[in-house]
Every structure is written in structure tokens, then in C-alpha cells.
Amino acid sequence: MSTINFANREINFKIVYYGPGLSGKTTNLKWIYSRIPEGRKGEMVSLATEDERTLFFDFLPLDLGEVKGFKTRFHLYTVPGQVFYNASRKLILRGVDGIVFVADSAPNRLRANAESMRNMRENLAEYGLKVEDIPVVLQVNKRDLPDALPVEMIQAVVDPEGRFPVFEAVATEGKGVFETLKEVSRQVLARVGST
Amino acid sequence: MVEPTLVLYGALYQRAMDILQDTLQETGARYALLIDRKGFVLAHKEALWAPKPPPLDSLATLVAGNAAATQALAKLLGEARFQEVVHQGEHMGLYVDEAGEAALLVLVFDENAPLGKIKLHGKRAAETLARLAEEALANPPKLNLDTQYREEAKALLDELFGN
Ligand SMILES: Nc1nc2c(ncn2[C@@H]2O[C@H](COP(=O)(O)OP(=O)(O)OP(=O)(O)O)[C@@H](O)[C@H]2O)c(=O)[nH]1
Ligand SMILES: [Mg+2]
Numbered sequence: 001m002s003t004i005n006f007a008n009r010e011i012n013f014k015i016v017y018y019g020p021g022l023s024g025k026t027t028n029l030k031w032i033y034s035r036i037p038e039g040r041k042g043e044m045v046s047l048a049t050e051d052e053r054t055l056f057f058d059f060l061p062l063d064l065g066e067v068k069g070f071k072t073r074f075h076l077y078t079v080p081g082q083v084f085y086n087a088s089r090k091l092i093l094r095g096v097d098g099i100v101f102v103a104d105s106a107p108n109r110l111r112a113n114a115e116s117m118r119n120m121r122e123n124l125a126e127y128g129l130k131v132e133d134i135p136v137v138l139q140v141n142k143r144d145l146p147d148a149l150p151v152e153m154i155q156a157v158v159d160p161e162g163r164f165p166v167f168e169a170v171a172t173e174g175k176g177v178f179e180t181l182k183e184v185s186r187q188v189l190a191r192v193g194s195t
Numbered sequence: 196m197v198e199p200t201l202v203l204y205g206a207l208y209q210r211a212m213d214i215l216q217d218t219l220q221e222t223g224a225r226y227a228l229l230i231d232r233k234g235f236v237l238a239h240k241e242a243l244w245a246p247k248p249p250p251l252d253s254l255a256t257l258v259a260g261n262a263a264a265t266q267a268l269a270k271l272l273g274e275a276r277f278q279e280v281v282h283q284g285e286h287m288g289l290y291v292d293e294a295g296e297a298a299l300l301v302l303v304f305d306e307n308a309p310l311g312k313i314k315l316h317g318k319r320a321a322e323t324l325a326r327l328a329e330e331a332l333a334n335p336p337k338l339n340l341d342t343q344y345r346e347e348a349k350a351l352l353d354e355l356f357g358n
Contacts, residue, residue, distance in 0.1 A: 003235040006204030006336065012235050040355060042252045056260060061252045064355060067348045091263040095233035182356040189348045192340050
């Protein structure tokens with residue numbers, strides 16, 4: 001649930017980038033950070049290992065502007081994708097309003113995509129949440145790989161029912177990055193006041 | 196929804212601000228914040244004499260992450276919770292205490308603030324704020340944001356994230 005601060009007339013949303021290790025979650029946030037003008041973003045915080053793998057989370061606050069007198073902000077987070085960081089991954093999901101699931105197009109990561117989605121369902125369940133309760137957008141990243149799997153194949157393992165909107169991306173070049181963010185934001189905003 | 200949304204407004208917000216203000220005066224701390232467990236700032240006060248604070252968003256996020264990790268550690272060891280946390284550097288220190296289930300009190304202090312006072316008044320403030328947070332959770336305000344809010348927000352999305 002979004003956090004509303006009536007006194008400061010603020011509405012804050014939490015969006016989490018989930019997905020297997022090395023799928024490009026941090027790369028998405030870096031791209032967003034590099035393109036959003038000063039004054040509309042805060043500091044990006046990255047808790048990473050020396051080799052740039054996310055250890056706890058990345059964090060980037062964005063300022064959408066004022067809507068009907070409410071300052072509206074998005075807090076973007078990434079989780080650590082590596083399997084053994086599950087304890088921290090779970091913590092980041094707390095209070096999530098929307099999720100971007102970043103899948104990897106590499107053939108040898110197909111299974112990792114599926115396992116990460118299953119892990120996400122399990123972790124959400126610990127907060128009493130179902131995937132169906134939250135806006136989720138599927139980003140199929142690394143479309144530039146020469147041996148990239150067909151999107152349908154990836155979709156078939158992470159979202160066989162075709163429930164989530166899908167965006168193809170090359171996060172290193174920024175392709176599909178803002179399209180994905182915009183869709184999840186749109187869905188999150190659409191739920192304001194309707195609960 | 197499992198995660199309760201802690202909303203402070205009106206009289207409760209004012210009381211929270213008063214408590215933070217009193218705590219600053221009693222302890223000599225620089226900044227006092229009440230944040231929720233997700234890392235959002237609910238209320239904050241700065242001492243008049245204090246320099247510009249670091250980015251509060253980052254501060255709140257890191258404190259909440261840290262607190263969540265600490266709580267998970269306590270559980271692993273079979274404890275319901277760990278006591279308040281104090282981090283102290285050469286010049287600056289940080290005091291973090293649970294203000295009930297849903298919020299955290301954060302005090303940022305420098306070498307001129309006696310640690311004993313920080314801990315004593317920090318603990319008291321955290322207890323008062325915990326009751327206040329409980330009251331706020333029990334009486335969630337109705338949010339009257341209509342379709343117009345959504346329309347306007349969408350227009351801003353186009354502006355910031357592109358078409
Ligand atoms: N070819 C290609 N490489 C990419 C793309 N996006 C990210 N990468 C690379 O993949 C590697 C991992 O990217 P990260 O963004 O750090 O991955 P992550 O999902 O944050 O990984 P964890 O933090 O371990 O969960 C980096 O070397 C990126 O440059 C892409 O679209 N195409
Ligand atoms: Mg990462």
C-alpha cells in the first residue's frame with residue numbers, strides 16, 4: 001500500500017524490480033537515474049558487492065510532481081537476484097505497490113527466470129500477498145543477445161497464463177526501460193483511491 | 196492488505212512533530228525522524244542550529260533496511276526483537292528505536308550530544324510515538340482521491356517517463 005502523508009501532502013509508491021541474478025535489474029535503475037533530470041530524482045543508493053552484484057538493494061527516489069495538491073513520488077528498489085540472498089530479497093518486498101519482473105533472454109537462464117518467479121510468489125505469500133493482488137509487468141531483457149530465446153518461450157515459463165503486460169528491453173541501451181517503468185507506474189496509480 | 200499503512204495527519208501529526216521537537220531539545224540531537232518500516236519519512240524535525248541534513252530519503256531507506264535485517268536476525272536467534280541500535284562514529288551518531296510495529300524513531304546526533312541522554316529520551320519518545328502510531332493505525336483516514344487524480348498523474352507520467 002502506498003504511504004500517504006497528509007500533513008506534507010505526499011503520496012509515495014514503492015516499486016520493486018525482481019528477477020534472477022544478472023538479468024539487468026540494476027542496469028534498469030542506472031539508466032533511469034542517468035536520464036531523469038536533476039530535481040526530479042534523489043540520490044541513488046546501491047548496496048552491492050565489490051563485483052557490482054546487488055547485496056541488499058538499490059534505491060532510487062523519483063519525483064513525479066504535484067497531482068491535485070499531492071506531491072507524488074516513486075521509490076524504486078531492486079532486489080539481489082542471486083539465489084542465496086533470499087532473506088534480504090524478502091525484506092525488500094515489504095509494502096510493495098508494483099513489481100517489474102526482469103527476465104533474462106539468455107538460453108541458459110530460462111530456468112533461473114522460472115525459479116525466480118516461483119521464489120517471488122513464495123516471498124509474497126509470506127506477506128499474505130498473491131501475484132494477482134499487485135500490478136506486475138514483465139520485462140524480457142537482453143534482447144540484443146545473438147541467441148536470445150523467443151519472448152513467448154520465456155513468457156511460457158514465468159507467466160503461462162499471459163497475465164502480465166510484456167516489454168522487450170535492452171537495458172544497457174535503455175531500450176524498453178522507460179516503457180516498462182511507465183506501465184507499472186500507470187497501473188499502480190490506477191489503484192489509488194480505488195481501495 | 197497485510198502491511199498496514201501508517202498515515203499521520205492533523206492532530207496526530209502535530210503531536211508527532213511536538214514529540215520530535217521535544218526530543219531534539221532534551222537530547223541535543225541534530226535531526227529527529229519518524230519513519231515507517233518501508234523507509235518512508237512520516238515526520239521530521241531539525242534543530243535550528245543544525246547544518247543541512249543528508250538526503251532524508253536515503254537515510255530513511257537505509258535505516259528501514261537495516262532495521263528489517265536486524266529484526267530478521269533476532270528472529271533467527273529466537274528473539275522477539277533486539278534492543279535499540281546505536282551507531283557511533285568519530286563525530287556523528289545514529290540512534291534507531293522501534294516505535295511500535297509500524298514505525299521507527301531515528302535520531303542523528305553529533306559529539307556534543309551525550310549518549311546517555313540520547314538513549315534515555317530516545318527510548319521515552321519511541322514509546323510515546325508507538326502509542327501514537329497505534330492510534331493512527333486504528334483510525335485510518337479516508338482518502339478522497341478521484342479519477343481526476345489518476346488522469347493528472349498519467350499526464351505527469353508522460354512528461355517524466357516519455358510517451
Ligand atoms: N547484453 C546485454 N547485457 C545486459 C543487458 N542488461 C544488463 N546487462 C548486463 O548484465 C550484467 C548484469 O546486470 P545487472 O543490472 O547488474 O544485473 P542484476 O539483475 O542487477 O543482478 P543482481 O544484482 O545479481 O541481481 C551487467 O554486466 C550488465 O551490463 C542487456 O540488455 N543486454
Ligand atoms: Mg543488481
